[in-house]
Amino acid sequence: MNTTDPVRILIGGADGKHVALNAKMANRHGMIAGATGTGKTITMQILAEGFSRAGVPVFLADVKGDVSGLAMQGRPHPKVDERIESIGIEGFQLRGNPVAFWDMYGEKGHPVRTTVSELGPLLISNLLGLSGAQEGVLYAAFKIADEEGLLLLDLEDLQALLSWMNENRKELVGEYGNFTSASIGAIQRDLLVLEQQDGETLLGEPALNLNDFMKVDYSGQGVINIMDVTTVMNKGPKLYSTFLLWMLSELFENLPEVGDMDKPKFVLFFDEAHLIFDDAPDALLDKIEQVVRLIRSKGVGIYFVSQSPMDIPEDVLGQLGMKIQHALRAFTPKEKKAVKIVAQNFRANPNLDSVAAITDLGVGEALVSVLDEKGAPTMVERTLIRPPQSRIGPVTEKERTATVSRSPMYGRYEEAVNRDSAKELLKIRADEKMRQLAELEAEEQAEKEREAELREAKKPRKKSSGYQRQTASEALIKSLARSLGGEGGRLLRGVLGSLLGRK
Numbered sequence: 001m002n003t004t005d006p007v008r009i010l011i012g013g014a015d016g017k018h019v020a021l022n023a024k025m026a027n028r029h030g031m032i033a034g035a036t037g038t039g040k041t042i043t044m045q046i047l048a049e050g051f052s053r054a055g056v057p058v059f060l061a062d063v064k065g066d067v068s069g070l071a072m073q074g075r076p077h078p079k080v081d082e083r084i085e086s087i088g089i090e091g092f093q094l095r096g097n098p099v100a101f102w103d104m105y106g107e108k109g110h111p112v113r114t115t116v117s118e119l120g121p122l123l124i125s126n127l128l129g130l131s132g133a134q135e136g137v138l139y140a141a142f143k144i145a146d147e148e149g150l151l152l153l154d155l156e157d158l159q160a161l162l163s164w165m166n167e168n169r170k171e172l173v174g175e176y177g178n179f180t181s182a183s184i185g186a187i188q189r190d191l192l193v194l195e196q197q198d199g200e201t202l203l204g205e206p207a208l209n210l211n212d213f214m215k216v217d218y219s220g221q222g223v224i225n226i227m228d229v230t231t232v233m234n235k236g237p238k239l240y241s242t243f244l245l246w247m248l249s250e251l252f253e254n255l256p257e258v259g260d261m262d263k264p265k266f267v268l269f270f271d272e273a274h275l276i277f278d279d280a281p282d283a284l285l286d287k288i289e290q291v292v293r294l295i296r297s298k299g300v301g302i303y304f305v306s307q308s309p310m311d312i313p314e315d316v317l318g319q320l321g322m323k324i325q326h327a328l329r330a331f332t333p334k335e336k337k338a339v340k341i342v343a344q345n346f347r348a349n350p351n352l353d354s355v356a357a358i359t360d361l362g363v364g365e366a367l368v369s370v371l372d373e374k375g376a377p378t379m380v381e382r383t384l385i386r387p388p389q390s391r392i393g394p395v396t397e398k399e400r401t402a403t404v405s406r407s408p409m410y411g412r413y414e415e416a417v418n419r420d421s422a423k424e425l426l427k428i429r430a431d432e433k434m435r436q437l438a439e440l441e442a443e444e445q446a447e448k449e450r451e452a453e454l455r456e457a458k459k460p461r462k463k464s465s466g467y468q469r470q471t472a473s474e475a476l477i478k479s480l481a482r483s484l485g486g487e488g489g490r491l492l493r494g495v496l497g498s499l500l501g502r503k
């Protein structure tokens with residue numbers, strides 16, 4: 001076997017044996033864990049290469065700016081030769097991979113965007129860290145937008161809708177639950193914070209079509225999509241984890257069931273995976289656990305990368321077929337306990353003391369267990385991870401720019417567009433409302449004058465129009481609320497219907 005084997009993806013070697021991931025089992029997910037500097041990123045790199053060679057498109061996030069080298073041929077190095085020698089790889093070639101660079105900020109790759117309505121209330125609520133009452137208001141906002149045909153594309157749309165809800169609170173409260181101005185105000189303030197974290201760069205159009213992450217190049221290799229998240233990790237890591245969750249739910253909702261395949265259709269690496277689970281509410285954790293379990297049958301493999309497997313909830317951990325554990329530190333009692341738990345989670349190997357090995361592993365070495373043909377975990381092996389064929393470390397700016405401009409994706413997402421959406425429509429509505437209210441007032445004024453004239457003429461007085469005036473304005477708001485429903489409402493309902501159903 002060599003590194004170009006299409007079905008078995010070589011991970012490395014142990015005691016003269018090769019340890020490989022069976023592509024058929026690659027939709028059974030996996031984990032790469034280990035302390036800082038132990039080799040996690042390179043392991044992700046060699047797996048990404050293996051999948052790409054096998055014709056499987058890959059998504060991965062570049063957290064530290066050190067995986068872009070996947071696009072370039074590796075540099076020869078005596079240490080690399082040593083590794084190839086001790087693992088025993090025949091015909092090892094240094095080579096680059098087909099890569100597409102992406103970036104939420106549109107600076108280090110094609111811009112990545114999605115819309116407020118695609119994210120949906122559950123993810124936005126988690127992103128903003130809303131309370132139960134505030135979450136209720138957000139669900140009401142989505143329902144109103146749906147019924148009124150208001151497109152929620154960017155943060156401004158959501159702000160405008162919330163302001164409108166506040167202005168018309170009295171009319172809306174009965175139908176959409178009992179929400180307060182205070183809750184609306186609190187969400188609006190959270191949205192401002194998100195704007196300061198540049199949330200608007202992620203939210204808007206053209207929204208990413210995930211099919212563009214699932215491409216194979218002309219030679220049949222899977223394209224590796226590298227999303228640079230170095231900036232977003234500084235400004236608002238929650239935006240990054242929200243994006244990962246959005247991808248997960250989008251794929252889950254849109255891909256058909258495929259059953260067992262020779263290889264997955266798409267593989268995603270979730271680096272800094274703990275960010276997804278940190279302070280996520282139980283409802284969301286349940287959802288994630290469920291989606292991870294079910295997405296397998298859609299031919300999608302998810303690989304969590306994190307410092308410790310303890311960062312990943314047990315329900316998710318229990319579903320992971322491939323486990324690559326790099327060295328862990330064990331100084332504190334807590335760390336020692338973690339090492340024991342991690343070691344026990346592997347299928348024991350009588351020739352290996354896993355607990356001792358975990359703290360003793362060298363850089364680029366790991367305890368590895370994969371699934372065999374029948375889907376059962378193999379015995380844990382101490383494995384020297386193969387070196388990458390592509391470059392270790394980043395591309396230069398020049399190389400990046402060249403890759404981006406050569407990409408078939410170039411031009412598809414580079415220009416942001418701002419369609420007429422909730423903000424614009426609500427402005428039209430507000431203007432129309434002002435116009436009609438002004439007309440109404442003019443009429444009332446005229447009526448008052450008529451009444452005065454009548455009084456002058458000492459005729460019996462007509463009843464005050466105060467009550468009628470109020471109902472007239474009320475009716476006006478209700479009718480306006482419906483007048484702009486139109487086509488947008490129907491278009492949006494399909495999307496939102498399923499999003500709302502997600503809760």
Ligand SMILES: Nc1ncnc2c1ncn2[C@@H]1O[C@H](COP(=O)(O)OP(=O)(O)OP(=O)(O)O)[C@@H](O)[C@H]1O
Pocket residue numbers: 034035036037038039040041042043064080083363364365385386387388392
């Ligand atoms: N399989 C490997 N083959 C060759 N070199 C490797 C391998 N694994 C790791 N290395 C070397 O070790 C260095 C550190 O590895 P890596 O960047 O993958 O660590 P990490 O666990 O991702 O660290 P961090 O937690 O800081 O992100 C690499 O830059 C590379 O030089």
Ligand SMILES: [Mg+2]
Pocket residue numbers: 040041042064
């Ligand atoms: Mg790393």
